[in-house]
Amino acid sequence: MGHLLEISNLKISTPRGKNLVPLLDKVSLNVPKGQCLGIVGESGCGKSITATSLLQQLPYPLRVTEGTTAFDSFQHGKVDLLTLPSKKMRNIRGREIAMIFQEPMTSLDPIFTIQQQMFEALQFHFPRMSHKEMLDKCLSMLVKVNIPRPEQTLSSYPHQLSGGQLQRIMIAIALMNDPRLLIADEPTTALDVTIQMQILDLMNELKESNDAAVLMITHDLGVIAETSQHVAVFYAGHIVEEAPVMELFHHPQHPYTKGLLKSISSLSGDSNLLYAIPGIVPPGGSWDAHCRFAARCEYASEKCLKDVPALTEVASGHLCRCFLHRQEVEA
Amino acid sequence: MSDKKTYVDRRLPTGDSLLKQLWQDPLGRAGFLGILFILLLALFAPIIARYDVAQINSKARLAAPSGTYWFGTDNFGRDIFSRIVYGAQVSLLVGVVSVSIAAGIGYLFGLAAGFFEGKVESTIMMLMDIIFAFPSILLALLIVAVLGTSIVNTMIAIGIVNIPVFARTVRASVKAVKGTDYIANARSVGLKNSVILFRHITPNSLAPFTVQATLALSSAILTEATMSFLGLGIQPPNPSWGSMLSEARTYMEMAPWMVVFPALFIIFTILSFNILGDALRDALDPKLKL
Amino acid sequence: MLIPILLGISIAIFLIMQLIPGDVVSGILGIEETPELRAMWEKKLGIDKPLVTQYFNWISGVVRGDFGESFRTGAKVFPEILWRFSISAELAILACIVAWIIAFPLGILSALKRNSFIDRIVRVAALLGVSVPGFAFATLLILFLALVFGYYPPIKYVSLMQNPLKNLEIMILPAIVLGSSMAGSVMRMTRSSMLEVLRQDFIKAVRAKGAPERITIMRHAFRNASIPIVTLVGMQIGILMGGTVVIEQIFSIPGLGQYLLTGIFQRDFPIVQGTVLFMATIYVIINLLVDILYTYIDPRITYS
Numbered sequence: 045m046g047h048l049l050e051i052s053n054l055k056i057s058t059p060r061g062k063n064l065v066p067l068l069d070k071v072s073l074n075v076p077k078g079q080c081l082g083i084v085g086e087s088g089c090g091k092s093i094t095a096t097s098l099l100q101q102l103p104y105p106l107r108v109t110e111g112t113t114a115f116d117s118f119q120h121g122k123v124d125l126l127t128l129p130s131k132k133m134r135n136i137r138g139r140e141i142a143m144i145f146q147e148p149m150t151s152l153d154p155i156f157t158i159q160q161q162m163f164e165a166l167q168f169h170f171p172r173m174s175h176k177e178m179l180d181k182c183l184s185m186l187v188k189v190n191i192p193r194p195e196q197t198l199s200s201y202p203h204q205l206s207g208g209q210l211q212r213i214m215i216a217i218a219l220m221n222d223p224r225l226l227i228a229d230e231p232t233t234a235l236d237v238t239i240q241m242q243i244l245d246l247m248n249e250l251k252e253s254n255d256a257a258v259l260m261i262t263h264d265l266g267v268i269a270e271t272s273q274h275v276a277v278f279y280a281g282h283i284v285e286e287a288p289v290m291e292l293f294h295h296p297q298h299p300y301t302k303g304l305l306k307s308i309s310s311l312s313g314d315s316n317l318l319y320a321i322p323g324i325v326p327p328g329g330s331w332d333a334h335c336r337f338a339a340r341c342e343y344a345s346e347k348c349l350k351d352v353p354a355l356t357e358v359a360s361g362h363l364c365r366c367f368l369h370r371q372e373v374e375a
Numbered sequence: 376m377s378d379k380k381t382y383v384d385r386r387l388p389t390g391d392s393l394l395k396q397l398w399q400d401p402l403g404r405a406g407f408l409g410i411l412f413i414l415l416l417a418l419f420a421p422i423i424a425r426y427d428v429a430q431i432n433s434k435a436r437l438a439a440p441s442g443t444y445w446f447g448t449d450n451f452g453r454d455i456f457s458r459i460v461y462g463a464q465v466s467l468l469v470g471v472v473s474v475s476i477a478a479g480i481g482y483l484f485g486l487a488a489g490f491f492e493g494k495v496e497s498t499i500m501m502l503m504d505i506i507f508a509f510p511s512i513l514l515a516l517l518i519v520a521v522l523g524t525s526i527v528n529t530m531i532a533i534g535i536v537n538i539p540v541f542a543r544t545v546r547a548s549v550k551a552v553k554g555t556d557y558i559a560n561a562r563s564v565g566l567k568n569s570v571i572l573f574r575h576i577t578p579n580s581l582a583p584f585t586v587q588a589t590l591a592l593s594s595a596i597l598t599e600a601t602m603s604f605l606g607l608g609i610q611p612p613n614p615s616w617g618s619m620l621s622e623a624r625t626y627m628e629m630a631p632w633m634v635v636f637p638a639l640f641i642i643f644t645i646l647s648f649n650i651l652g653d654a655l656r657d658a659l660d661p662k663l664k665l
Numbered sequence: 666m667l668i669p670i671l672l673g674i675s676i677a678i679f680l681i682m683q684l685i686p687g688d689v690v691s692g693i694l695g696i697e698e699t700p701e702l703r704a705m706w707e708k709k710l711g712i713d714k715p716l717v718t719q720y721f722n723w724i725s726g727v728v729r730g731d732f733g734e735s736f737r738t739g740a741k742v743f744p745e746i747l748w749r750f751s752i753s754a755e756l757a758i759l760a761c762i763v764a765w766i767i768a769f770p771l772g773i774l775s776a777l778k779r780n781s782f783i784d785r786i787v788r789v790a791a792l793l794g795v796s797v798p799g800f801a802f803a804t805l806l807i808l809f810l811a812l813v814f815g816y817y818p819p820i821k822y823v824s825l826m827q828n829p830l831k832n833l834e835i836m837i838l839p840a841i842v843l844g845s846s847m848a849g850s851v852m853r854m855t856r857s858s859m860l861e862v863l864r865q866d867f868i869k870a871v872r873a874k875g876a877p878e879r880i881t882i883m884r885h886a887f888r889n890a891s892i893p894i895v896t897l898v899g900m901q902i903g904i905l906m907g908g909t910v911v912i913e914q915i916f917s918i919p920g921l922g923q924y925l926l927t928g929i930f931q932r933d934f935p936i937v938q939g940t941v942l943f944m945a946t947i948y949v950i951i952n953l954l955v956d957i958l959y960t961y962i963d964p965r966i967t968y969s
Contacts, residue, residue, distance in 0.1 A: 101872060104779070130878075138875030145873075150866040153885050155963055168875045201964045217874065508948070510907030513925075517941070520929045597798050601911055604800045605926065620804055624915075627808050634808050638801045646796040653792075 047116075048224055048257045049075040049098075049125075054111035056093050056102065058328070064109065065329035068093055069281040071111075075225065080251060080258040082272030082289070084265060084304075086325055089278040091261045095227045098125050099143060100133050115141070118224070139169045142218035146230040148210035152202040158213060159198035165217045185216040189246060208239035212246065219250055226251070227259045232267060244270045265308055269293065277301050280326050280336040283355060287362040297364040299341045335367070343368055403654030409647025413640075417463040424457035429612045437630040447632040449622065458614035459636055465615050466644060469530050470595040476534030477595075478588055481541025488542065489549025499542065507539035515598055519607050529608050533595045544587045582659040589655055593648030600641050616641045674945045675727070678938050679720050723938065732939035737931055742939040746921065750943065753913070753920035755825060756843065757905050759836055761898075763844025764851055772855025773887060776863065787852055794849015799908050803842045803915045820917050839916045843908050847901055854897045858890040865889075892963050899955035906944055 056068040068090035075081045083091045096102050098113065113125045117140055120132050128136070137143075145151050152161055162182045166173055173181075179198075186194035189212040202210060211231060218226055228247065232240040248271060251258050260271050268275050268289065275292050277285040277300065285298040296302045303321040323340035335341070338348040347367050355365045398404050416423065425445075432452030440447040446455035484503065488496040506514065518532035602608030603617030611618055616637040623633035714722070726733060732742035775787035810816040818838050823831040862868065863886055871881050910922035921940060928936030960966050 096869075099873060101869065134875045134877060136875070137873055143870075143873040145866055145870060147866050151870040153867045153871065153889065154965055155888060164871075164876070165874045168877070203965050214870070508903065510903040512907035512910060513941070513944070516910070516926075516929060517937075520937070593796070600798060601800060605911060605914065607929070617800075620801065624804060624807075627804075628811055631808055631812060634804055638805050641801050642797050645798070646792070649792060649796045 047074040047114075048077045049073075049116070049259075050114040051094070051098075052112050052114075054094065054097065054113070054126075055109050056090070056097055056106055057109045058106045060329060063329075066109075066331070067106065067281055067328040068097075069331075071278075071281075071283055073276055073283070073286075075257050075259055076274075077224070078251075078255045078257055079274065080260055080272045082260045082262065082268040082275040083278060084262055084268050084275060085278030086263055088325055088327065090281045091278050092229055094278075095143065095229055095259060095261055098227065099137055099141060100125070100128070100130070116224075135169070138165055138218075138223075139221045140223050141225045141227065142221070142223040143227040143229065144211070144214045144218050144231050147234050148207050148214055149202070149234070151214055152210060154202050156201075157198065158200055158202070158205075162198070162213075162217055162220070165220055169221055181220065182216075185220050186213070188219075188250070189213070189216045190242075191216075207235050208242065211235060211239075211243055215243075215246065215250065219254055219256070222254060223256060225257045225259065227261070229261045230263070231260075233262070233264070240267075241270075247271060265293075265304060277304075280331060281328060282336075282365070283363070284337065284365045285363065286355070287359075291359070291362055295359070295362075297358050297362070297368075298337075298366050299343050299368065300337050303340075335365075400654050400657065402650050403658065406647050406649070406651030406654055409643060410651060413463050413644050413647065414467065416460050417467045420460045420464050424454075424460045426454035426457045428453060428458050428461050428614050430454075437626060437633075439630070440632055446636045447630060449619070449630070449633050450626050455619075455633065455636055458619060459616070459640055462614040462616045462619065462637070463640070463644075465526075465609055465613065466596050466599060466641075469526065469533065469599045469609075470592050473530040473533035473595045473599075474537060474588060474591045476530065477537035477591060478541050478584075480534075481538040482545050482584070484538065484542040485545025486549060489546040489553065496546075500546070503539040503542045506535065507543075509536075511536045511594070511598060512601055515602060516605070516607055519602065524607055524610055526609055526613070529599060529602060532602075533598050536598065537591050537595060540587055540591060541584070544583050548583055586652055586656045586659060589648055589652035593645045593652065596641075596648065597645050671942075671946060671949065675724060675942050676720070678941050678945075679723065683716060723935075727939075727942065732942075733935035735936055736933045742935045745924065746939055746943050749919060749921045749924050750947075752822075752824075752918060753909050753922060756836055756839055756909060756913070756918065756920060757902075759840035760843035760847065760905065760908075763840050764847035767844070767848040768851035769855055772852045773859055773882070775852075776856045776859035777882065779860075787856065791849045791853040791856075794846055794852070797846070799842055799846050800911045800915060802845065803839070803912060806838065806842065807915075818916055822917065822919050835916070835918070839912045839918060843905065843912055846908065847905070850901070851894065851897060854894055855890065858893045859886060862886050862890045888962065892959070895955055895958055895962065899952050902951045903948060906948065 051071065051073045054068060054071045055066060057064040057066045059065070071090070071094060073081065073083075073094075083094065085091045093102060093106060097108055098115075102108070108126050111126065115123055115125050115136075117123050117136060119135055119140065120128075123132070123136075125133070125136070125141075152158070159179075159182065162185070163178050166178050166181060182198060183194045186197060191197050191209060191212055197205065197209070197213070205213070215231075226247075231247070232243050235243060244267060247258065250256070258271065260267065262268060272289050275287065275289050276283050277292075277298065279300050285292065285296070285301045287295075287297075292301065293305065296305055300321070303319075307319045307321065321340055326336055326339070333352060334350055335344075335348045335353055338344045341348065345367065351367075353365050353367045355363045358364045398407070430453060432448070435444065435448050435452040436450055438444050438448040438452075444454050444456065446459060449455055449458070484499050488499040514536050515529075515532040518535060519528055522528040522531065599608055599615070600617035600620075603615040604621045606618070606621065608617060609615035611622070619637040620634065620641070623630070623637065626633055723733060730743055732746065734741050735745075771783070771787050771790070775781075775784040778784055807818065810818075819831070819835050822835060825832045868881060868886060871885050872878075876885075906922070909920055910926055912918070913920040913923040914926060921944065924936060925940040925944075927933070928940060
């Protein structure tokens with residue numbers, strides 16, 4: 045079973061003073077072809093940098109200190125994205141792997157028109173494309189993402205368009221070259237609630253029609269529910285739970301996941317109190333050699349403060365990093 | 376963005392910790408020491424200077440630096456070292472007084488503009504814009520042309536030129552602090568305007584103000600030197616590094632030391648103030664650090 | 666909108682001139698002054714009339730291109746201003762070229778390679794550019810060239826038309842001096858503006874599209890970064906004007922700045938008034954052009 049993308053033991057650190065502080069700690073993930081893998085976690089848990097590291101776009105001074113990847117590229121065969129030479133990397137970016145970001149309002153260059161920026165995406169990979177071919181392609185993509193007046197939009201500048209429209213354009217640009225993998229980093233967080241659903245529906249549709257795989261990064265479990273088939277829960281730099289989506293929602297194993305689900309249901313639930321997991325996420329550099337969630341965990345035991353639990357399979361396709369499951373009686 | 380509304384205590388770190396922070400920054404240390412050096416020269420001029428600055432000694436004209444005349448002599452046989460040392464007095468004096476004038480008036484203008492807003496603000500800022508639009512040298516020269524050349528008029532001219540910078544800085548600070556929730560709360564609790572003004576707004580405006588003051592000092596010293604160089608600043612025989620440099624030009628080849636020492640001291644002083652100003656800016660508002 | 670500003674400036678200048686103590690007439694006549702001679706000169710120079718009349722006479726002349734005549738020499742001021750302006754303008758343009766050739770590449774490079782060797786050099790150079798006054802640099806430079814190479818900059822001015830090479834030789838040193846002081850602040854601004862832009866999301870997005878780095882930097886980053894740089898350059902025109910006064914004096918270049926200085930020293934009102942008014946007008950026009958340039962670079966700004 046060949047995955048489209050396999051990530052093994054990815055570790056990303058940043059220098060702080062004389063030391064290297066880990067921000068992402070030995071993360072392993074697989075993205076199957078044509079499916080959506082969701083990564084969920086709070087800010088600072090390392091989910092975004094996982095994505096940017098795949099495109100060799102980590103902001104200075106962060107860097108990958110360990111780990112390998114295997115991406116099934118149709119241009120270059122099976123490659124390790126982390127060590128790929130820059131020329132080949134550029135071939136892959138925007139063509140085989142595309143990325144969309146959180147803030148559509150600032151993701152486009154304000155001094156160029158939409159048309160110029162869409163053409164760019166084509167020109168980088170297909171320099172011989174004629175003007176007419178590019179124009180046709182752009183128009184058809186804009187139609188695909190449900191932009192009402194494509195010609196007008198093409199000649200507009202980013203500041204003249206709304207957040208929802210801009211995000212659709214970003215999706216259009218991303219999918220224009222038929223990438224096999226779309227990385228979406230909090231694509232709906234900056235949008236109005238009403239627009240969010242539209243964008244997610246659009247992404248699901250396009251995923252189907254393009255047969256693209258999606259890496260959906262978000263802090264919002266609702267987004268995961270709408271889009272993903274598998275989900276990995278990140279906490280303090282490593283994965284604490286991984287499962288098919290339904291399984292995770294119905295049978296969460298890790299106390300953190302349970303806490304997350306509890307805080308969502310408390311929003312719509314009957315209780316008067318909004319549930320929040322007490323405590324805060326420990327920042328990189330302060331991780332001790334024991335379970336990183338222990339301080340906030342209501343099930344914590346002595347063992348939790350002594351060792352780091354390993355990621356173990358608790359049910360078919362369901363991984364969990366917790367000492368609890370060994371003692372668990374319920375299914 | 377949330378940090379627009381949150382009250383950020385921008386009071387100057389207490390003198391103690393500010394000095395410590397500056398000391399740790401190598402540039403801050405350098406700037407501070409540089410200024411200290413010049414300050415000491417100026418303060419102890421009467422003791423350090425070995426000869427009278429106006430004493431003409433035709434037998435020792437254009438003498439090279441030696442044990443007798445540390446920096447050599449000029450075309451009148453005057454000891455350059457002593458003139459440099461007294462020149463430090465002049466530069467610092469003109470700098471400090473003119474910047475004080477500018478800061479004082481600019482502060483009042485900025486405070487008024489930021490606090491009262493409306494017509495008061497637009498009138499004041501328009502006046503500031505007019506002054507600011509003029510190249511500083513030209514304006515200073517014009518003012519001195521009108522008032523006449525004297526040390527006091529030089530100070531006034533440079534002072535006027537630097538007012539807008541302070542007015543703008545203070546006004547921006549006042550407006551920033553005014554907009555915070557903290558002040559809105561203070562108001563809602565019923566504190567009087569003047570109390571709010573002095574107890575909360577003023578201390579918080581002090582940080583950028585200090586940075587500007589340091590940079591204004593360097594600019595003032597530069598302007599004074601330029602004016603003196605052109606002959607429209609400090610008049611001979613009073614020593615000023617600028618006029619010393621100008622007089623030196625005719626004798627450049629025969630007595631290069633006449634050129635080198637004044638030039639060096641001018642550059643050194645301005646550089647020290649600039650470095651200190653930058654270090655202060657970094658220390659007081661690390662967000663601006665690049 | 667322009668006219669009131671310029672009118673205001675002209676009034677201000679005129680009034681300031683009136684405040685100057687010291688008297689042109691006594692300057693001209695000296696000890697030979699008698700009441701009759703004085704009255705004759707005052708009438709001749711037109712300074713016996715009331716201020717308002719003097720102002721109107723002056724202004725109405727100005728709009729017709731007549732800035733009056735020098736009190737000293739009687740020569741018409743305006744043609745002199747125009748000729749000298751062309752010289753100062755040449756110097757200014759050369760200085761800008763020098764400044765930009767140094768500042769832009771170094772500023773961009775230092776933003777791209779933070780904390781590297783180049784970055785440090787650039788920061789030091791920028792600091793020096795701001796801290797070393799033009800006249801000090803010029804004097805030291807001349808001294809250095811004289812002592813080490815035995816070279817002296819030419820004293821007699823030769824125009825571009827007469828002898829381009831000689832003209833260049835005359836202009837190159839002052840241009841370098843003026844340019845280097847400007848380069849300092851332009852370099853700093855380029856660096857900080859580039860750093861600011863490179864942090865933006867759309868830069869990430871362009872790279873994610875697969876852009877070659879050169880295009881990301883030059884087409885996207887630099888063009889966006891140039892917006893505040895253009896503001897700075899507009900402001901620098903003012904500094905340039907101030908700088909030319911000193912530099913022209915040092916290198917004996919018959920430019921507008923030197924003319925102004927002469928006028929101030931000699932209490933020659935028409936020269937000072939005319940020159941300052943002219944300089945102010947140029948400054949206003951250039952800033953206007955800068956504003957128009959903005960709307961060309963940044964589509965978010967509309968001309969109103």
